[in-house]
Amino acid sequence: MEPREEVVRADQLNKTYGSGHTAVRALRGASLVAHRGELVALLGPSGSGKSTLLTALGLLNLPEKGRIALAGQDVVVNGIAHGDLPSLRRSRIGFVFQKSNLIPFLTAQENVRVAFKINGQDGVGELRRSQELLDALGVGERSDHYPEQLSGGEQQRVAIARALAMAPPLILADEPTSALDSHRGREVMDLFKRVAHEHGAAIIVVTHDQRTLDLFDTVFEMEDGILAPARSAA
Amino acid sequence: MNLAWKDVRRQKGRFALTAFGLGLLFAIVLAMGGIYRGLIEDATLLVDRMGADLWVVQRDTRGPFAERSTVPADLEDRLRVVPGVAETRRFSSAIIQRNHHNHSLRMNLVGLAWPWDRGEGLPLAEGRTLAQAHLEMIVDRSLGLALGERVHLGNDDYTVVGITKGLLGSGGDGVVCVNEADASAILAYQPSEALRLEREARVSRLAHTELDSPANEERLRGDEGILPALAPPPTNAILVKLIPGARVEAVQRTLAGWVEVTATSTEEQRQFLLQGVVEKSKRQIGLFRALLGVVSGIIVALIVFNMTAAKAHDIALLKLMGAKTGVVVGLILEQSMMLGGLGYAFAFVIAELSFQYWPRRVVVGFPEFAGVAVLVTVITLISSLAGIHRALKIPPTLVLAG
Incomplete structure (x- = not known):
């Protein structure tokens, strides 16, 4: 069996907010690895540090200590960036949020195209690719609609299409189904599983929804900044 | 795909209204320049139109426009025999304000030296020149009088026989031309009681x-x-036309020996007006323009800042996705330029449609339009810095805050 390609590795991440007696240790030596095609869940109560870990992996909120590597290459070591982080986010990381966070003045298709545009690609090919992604996610017919004209589930599909636009090896999703009913929530998680397997992306999802855990390859639990594997199906 | 345009497209009504407001402001900046140019043109129009080579006025005065000047009527005959002089004519000019059909009519009364000057040199738009010795007048269109209309001046009724276009005195009042003798009669007219008291x-x-x-x-x-x-006093000045080839300076040297008069060239008259009548207005208008420029800059900066603040979440999202600084800066800058450009377009239309109806003449041409275009560009660019500064400070993690 071939070793699976490592997409992201976090080693001993530590992050503290505030100082003195008001200091809050959000991450205490958190470590994880995600591979291509792997769907990873991060569980835990509110304030346990899940979102802090996600923003650290998204190179938005750097930990004071520890190491983050993308595709085997160190990009953050002890709070110091090694490389152009915005560029790495553009090309290697896709984001999906609790709210779809679509740009309200762009249509569904334009919201996908914007991911290409910020990478300096804005031609006919990108237009076609945007439509293909929307078609693949089942919202192709809604491509000319603005976010306010889409349902919550449709908005989330468009957001996933946008996250997939640059075919990033890593997708980070922060409670993407919390604003959806259970049926729509499961549909979105199904979609993530399909995307992970078909696109070969590592997808790390922060979720509270225990009913969809069967879809995940790996599940981590987090409490008081400490990350521990709960189950692995890999 | 242009993000700035896409954003504008979604809120085009609000954007257009904002741009219209700016357009009004830019139109006022434009008007200030036009009023200044109008002041200069108005101030020198009569001097240029009278076609004289020399203006002979009261000794050591800068009359007849810049200050009061009185010269004897027979000076006209004495000047005629000076070497180099081809013709002379009396000239009188005064501002009068009379009631006409229950509204005040303020005009610059000019006396023409009948029968030599019947108003042939005036920019006639309608009607004719003076055809009889008395009781006819040529008026400027700005006074709102019609051909054939009768106006009571002094002790008589004068009939409008000709209408000029753009013939204004140095104060911007419409010019009324009558026979020199009529002008004297109008200016000297006093009611019986006043005569008795005098x-x-x-x-x-x-x-x-x-x-x-x-x-x-x-x-x-x-x-x-x-x-x-x-x-x-019979008249304000004597206008002198020289024979072809005669030098203005030579005739001025001859007249320098005459103790009661001063002879100024047309160019000197123009300078008297520009330095005396227009100078303070020029500085005042310059100050207004500078203040309006600053106010426009502050307003544009506030608008751009607020537009940026309203898009903070979207900008944070773009940054989170890894957008280069140039994409965010471009979004703000392009929108500022669109706002400035549309505002300027509104100002242009306002100028074209309304300036002709303003009470004072507003003369705007390519230099004024180009000047304001440059000003708008500079204001917009500088003002967008406030928005850009705000945008660059937006953290990408703002998206995660919900």
């Missing part, structure tokens, strides 16, 4: 002189023309 005053003054005698007192109580020294 005669009494003369007699009173006489009593304090060694000329006091019953005979002189009788003369003073009669028509003022009996004592020419007491008569009102």
